Amino acid sequence: MQITSPSFKKNARGALSDVQLQKALGNVRLGFIDKRIKAVDALPEFDALRDSARDIKDHALAHLDLYLESYEEKVTAAGGKVHWAETAEDARKAILEICRAAGARTVTKGKSMITEEIGLNDFFVENGIRPVETDLGEYIIQLRGEHPSHIIAPAVHLNKEQVEEDFRRVHTHLPEGRDLTEPETLLAEARRVLREEYFAADVGITGANFLVAETGTSVIVTNEGNGDLTQTLPKVHIVVASIEKIVPTLDDVGQILRVLARSATGQDMSVYTTFSTGPRRQDDPDGPEEYHVILLDNGRSSMLGSEFQDMLRCIRCGACMNHCPVYHAVGGHAYGWVYPGPMGAVLTPSLIGVDKSGHLPNASTFCGRCEAVCPMHIPLPRMMRHWREREFSRRLNPATQRYGLRAWAWFARHPRLYQLVTSFAIPGLSLLAGRRGRFGYLPFAGGWTRHRDLPAPESRTFMQQWRNRETLKQGGRT
């Protein structure tokens, strides 16, 4: 997919004035946060489980090479095949080869961010294979030629009227007068249309939430059941997963599952948690005849041992973006590549380079909610700060910003002057703002005030207030 992260600012401006998008984003603000907190509050062990989940991933990452070896051995023993892919291109090639060998014309797909990362759908189309997304949200955005705007709710940027329009445009074989005004009727129509695709497909592709070293198992966690039909009905099942999905044992999956669904959708468990190991057994009446796993690195091995290693603990629950004020304001597409929100602001520079995505770690207020809700205790704000530092030391940000920072740094290191100037400027601004306490417009700050007010400073500087307080305290004592 085309990377538009370099034009994040332009994307964000577009998003802020997109009426449909702003309406749809209301569903993120309303839906996810309450559900998560209810589920978390109902489980007294939640925080202990977060610690446990973090420790499991830390251990797995510290021994990743060895667990990958054990995992491969088990997959092979169960009759499956592991294909190692260093890059997105290697992964695409390996997948195409398997599909060609199976004579595939139609490929159904369960929801998978990793296939977004390697741009699999476009590649399939270029090579004469028809990919069909089967997750409802993914299906909708595929019809629109769009990409997911959220890692677990790919069509969260859309309203039902838009979906109706797309269904009418594409499903021309269905009667024109049918009722598609409600989500219920839209879902029923998608179910009917996709049923035929599951049976028509030659190959089914899913991602993986976990790869289990103990047993050579891939695990998917879904609510719709589309992933299961995708991997059960065609004769070939391909799992595409990145190397950091490895966990040691089934019990480790159990620990992480308990924080995954609660953090994502506020469910105790997602509806379907499916463990797949190898192809169908000799006497099995159904299931795929071939089972392949594409193990993708694509830059992750370089994150190990760096200040970004903790990011590899991410289990893609989406809690960070569900709680992010920046994501709430601009939605996922503005981030310009596969992964949006705070996790995207850290992961995207690691995978495509900070030169292309430097705006992302800067698009944060550092409010810290992402880290507070992250089930894997990933220090997202700290890692965004690391990216900002790297960006600065590589001189990637614009000259005005760099000089501005330098000027401020000089100023801040001369406290007397700093205090003198602010002691005039702060009360001045406060006076200018008047009783409203906010600015609707400020010269040189149009980028800020176009979409929101700038809060005016208190009437006195912090230092002035502090001195006052201290004086009062001492006065009180005597």
Next chain:
Amino acid sequence: MSGRNAILGKVRASLGAAGDDGARRKSVAGRLEAAPKGVIPARGQLGRKERIELFCQMAGKVSASVKRVKKDADVPTAVVEYLRSRNLPATVRMGADERLAAMPWEKAKSLEVTHGPAGPDDEVGVSHAYAGVAETGTLALHSGQDNPTTVNFLPEHHIVVVKAGDIAGDLETVFDRVRQTFGKGQMPRTLNLVTGPSRSGDIEQKLLLGAHGPRALHLIVVDDG
């Protein structure tokens, strides 16, 4: 093979580790062998009676319907009752599961039972669960000669028989049982953990039942089982 060596090489270089490092290998082998349990929520750690009640209650919370019967022989009648209450045709699809086969289906005279993997036209599937998990109202079902996975996903209505004695407090107990049944480190092709009927919230975050899997999940819990 080159991709494999390159990736493993990069991982080792980044971790500053050598592949033949004995201490690291020991740590990995130890964890795979011991499979430590971690934190088990107190919620499911109950006596048999309370555990079964919790299972039924949690299954209800995720929109499954639950019918408790006394013994195996009551199951066919319970199936017919469910079909009637939902105005469904008296036809069900099931695998060759021995536990189901041993039930007196002839008692349910009007009912037509067909066997084998499910197809696109099967409206009702019947399965026997391998286990239940009280903590979350979850069912465990596994594939095998007698248990087609398609029965769990293609029909609009999925009826699952669970023996009360197979209901565990937590997931970890079920994993242990899987290790006993299939051997440590071995798994069936598919192990399905099912928690309620299928659903989607993809359109305006409005939660709807019946996405691509069953619209309805009906559990028959056999108390004497």
